[in-house]
Amino acid sequence: MSENTLKKILPKLDTSLLAKLPPFSRLSNEQIREILNHVSVRRHPEGTHVFDEAEAAERFFMLLDGYIRVVRITPTGEQVISLHIPSGQLFGIARALGRDTYPATAITASESIVLSWPTSLWDTFTEKYEGFATETYKTVGRRVGEVNMRVMEMATQQVEQRVANALLRLINQTGRPVEDGIEVDFPITRQDLSEMTATTLHTVSRLMSKWEKQGLVSSRRKRIIVSDPHGLVVLAHPKDNHAH
Amino acid sequence: MSENTLKKILPKLDTSLLAKLPPFSRLSNEQIREILNHVSVRRHPEGTHVFDEAEAAERFFMLLDGYIRVVRITPTGEQVISLHIPSGQLFGIARALGRDTYPATAITASESIVLSWPTSLWDTFTEKYEGFATETYKTVGRRVGEVNMRVMEMATQQVEQRVANALLRLINQTGRPVEDGIEVDFPITRQDLSEMTATTLHTVSRLMSKWEKQGLVSSRRKRIIVSDPHGLVVLAHPKDNHAH
DNA sequence: GAAAAAGGTTGTGCCAGAGCAAATTCACGC
DNA sequence: GCGTGAATTTGCTCTGGCACAACCTTTTTC
The missing domain is CATH 2.60.120.10 (Jelly Rolls)
Known part of the structure; x- marks a missing residue:
């Protein structure tokens, strides 16, 4: 510095x-x-x-x-x-x-x-x-x-749920309402999201593409808008999660 | 209570x-x-x-x-x-x-x-x-x-390394010297270890068996003795970890 | 305004490790 | 010493998601 x-x-x-x-x-x-x-x-x-x-x-x-x-x-x-x-x-x-x-x-x-x-x-x-x-x-x-929550998520949830949760947390904590939803209030890349969720930018990119097709989110470079938070919540908090 | x-x-x-x-x-x-x-x-x-x-x-x-x-x-x-x-x-x-x-x-x-x-x-x-x-x-x-360390580990390390790290942490913090090594000072199952490392008891069991064959650890039911801590350290802190 | 760099998308093959199932071993109470 | 349930081991199968790779798009730089 x-x-x-x-x-x-x-x-x-x-x-x-x-x-x-x-x-x-x-x-x-x-x-x-x-x-x-x-x-x-x-x-x-x-x-x-x-x-x-x-x-x-x-x-x-x-x-x-x-x-x-x-x-x-x-x-x-x-x-x-x-x-x-x-x-x-x-x-x-x-x-x-x-x-x-x-x-x-x-x-x-x-x-x-x-x-x-x-x-x-x-x-x-x-x-x-x-x-x-x-x-x-x-x-x-x-x-x-919050950190504890992440440990839990990483221990028990699938990648898709983790990314959905991370995104929801972002818009809850730092979201800014815009015309067609809530936007993350600072520039954020897929790489960043992957570093928050212990996965790769490739996987995040695929998920985002899928969600965009489903109309849950929209995004430009470094910008992410969640248009259907509830839809994400459904993905984030999944039915069974037959886990460990 | x-x-x-x-x-x-x-x-x-x-x-x-x-x-x-x-x-x-x-x-x-x-x-x-x-x-x-x-x-x-x-x-x-x-x-x-x-x-x-x-x-x-x-x-x-x-x-x-x-x-x-x-x-x-x-x-x-x-x-x-x-x-x-x-x-x-x-x-x-x-x-x-x-x-x-x-x-x-x-x-x-x-x-x-x-x-x-x-x-x-x-x-x-x-x-x-x-x-x-x-x-x-x-x-x-x-x-x-410590919790932060776990987030890092879960985000970047393979299962084998996580389990090795968890075991090392256990013997550092709660280890009791015994004849042929250092023993975890309380009863602990493979299931417990798996819940500490976000994996399954099956995987932990396999790892323990392998390590026992290599002479790094020995264990009876609910008891784990680490006989070669340094050997575990080598596993825990691995060469390349070609990761995200 | 051309080139370079950064960010993003998408296809393919592969394997670590989860899931499942079954057998075996151990500890403890009676 | 026996029976029972918990803990552990191990073989087999299957798959989520990572590595690798190629390409596209937007932004920055000079």
């Missing part, structure tokens, strides 16, 4: 921006101003590594706008996408898990605005600011739940 | 028992005595559900002796084993993740002694007792890391 984390100041970064976000919502304007005193703001183009796995966790982050893709890379170079983080959430919060290195790599899935603070302030935040710790642990809990 | 959580008192449950365990190790004897004032102690035979997924998290737990298997069950009734918890660790700590229900089911993998406290004391513990919160979050962090 290039190290000019200096304030490429936004038009105005005022208290009202943070006041809406859960970790800060119970704070006074005074407190939010304190917090903003120490913040760095940064705009990252799509595809930027905000931090890398195993790096010393010197800062923690709040995504103000855009999407973050959390990724892990195997010794043999394969990527696995852990989850996507929508704006308004903290990330890179290694300290909340008692770690001093980042457990995964964070890459912007679209152009993003990222706030950050030095990790040394973490303890101050959790102690001093009402509700900050609680909300943080809720976020952690939600993500843990 | 049957609700006679009363003190089936152990011979002696004194401060020295807790003083060695990380979450309590920085506390004074006085403080540990306070903590013991509110504790319930309970002995669970093998196979007992200590609590079930989605149940209201009314208590949190410390495993004093034995092993806990953390399990999730799909809508279609299949089990997936998330992880095993060795003695000396907290579990059922939904509050640490901002939840008020248990995220998974906890079953004793062998006869176990379990301490527990009402969840209402959780905030007191984290605020009042030096180091308790920190150690807790380290535990959480370690488990999250």
Whole structure:
């Protein structure tokens, strides 16, 4: 990561921006101003590594706008996408898990605005600011739940169901309503979907083609629109699944 | 859970028992005595559900002796084993993740002694007792890391490697040295191993047979001894893994 | 605006590992 | 010491989905 984390100041970064976000919502304007005193703001183009796995966790982050893709890379170079983080959430919060290195790599899935603070302030935040710790642990809990869900899915479901589930999760969490359905709000390739579901882009491509013929989804390059979410739900949560 | 959580008192449950365990190790004897004032102690035979997924998290737990298997069950009734918890660790700590229900089911993998406290004391513990919160979050962090590791493995590795890894993890975390190797310290079936690695008991059985012929492991019913850990490591971390 | 690169589609062969079935072995209670 | 049920082994079959490959389409670059 290039190290000019200096304030490429936004038009105005005022208290009202943070006041809406859960970790800060119970704070006074005074407190939010304190917090903003120490913040760095940064705009990252799509595809930027905000931090890398195993790096010393010197800062923690709040995504103000855009999407973050959390990724892990195997010794043999394969990527696995852990989850996507929508704006308004903290990330890179290694300290909340008692770690001093980042457990995964964070890459912007679209152009993003990222706030950050030095990790040394973490303890101050959790102690001093009402509700900050609680909300943080809720976020952690939600993500843990999500990862657990993926383990379950990968252990028990067929590829088609996994991809359907991944897509449903994407539109639930990051969906934007458009004319003919709900669109995933950031550029996403078949390759990406395959890395989220432990399969190959070929298989994802075939599934998408099939679903497009059935009128469940439509897609252009890097764009996916789900036009019949319920149809996908039916595929995702299948009749018998005669499994292990 | 049957609700006679009363003190089936152990011979002696004194401060020295807790003083060695990380979450309590920085506390004074006085403080540990306070903590013991509110504790319930309970002995669970093998196979007992200590609590079930989605149940209201009314208590949190410390495993004093034995092993806990953390399990999730799909809508279609299949089990997936998330992880095993060795003695000396907290579990059922939904509050640490901002939840008020248990995220998974906890079953004793062998006869176990379990301490527990009402969840209402959780905030007191984290605020009042030096180091308790920190150690807790380290535990959480370690488990999250482990689950993430499993996602990676399931996404990128072959069955043989996954089973080898699972076995290595078991002997690292819960291994007991015996004459001809290291033995998994609680009863474990091929079925269990298959539920940990998202495969079938048949495949696990075949692998075990092969490994036994190669002199890597030996096993009786419900008992597994790894005699050549390094041999397993070689299998677990394979040459090419021409993958996705 | 031509070339290159990135992303996407589709056909084919193949095999790891699941499913099924049946036999065998083991542990434990009586 | 015997009977029973659970755990394990093993042979056979079958198939989902991956590897490989060729080609097409859109975007980016210069």
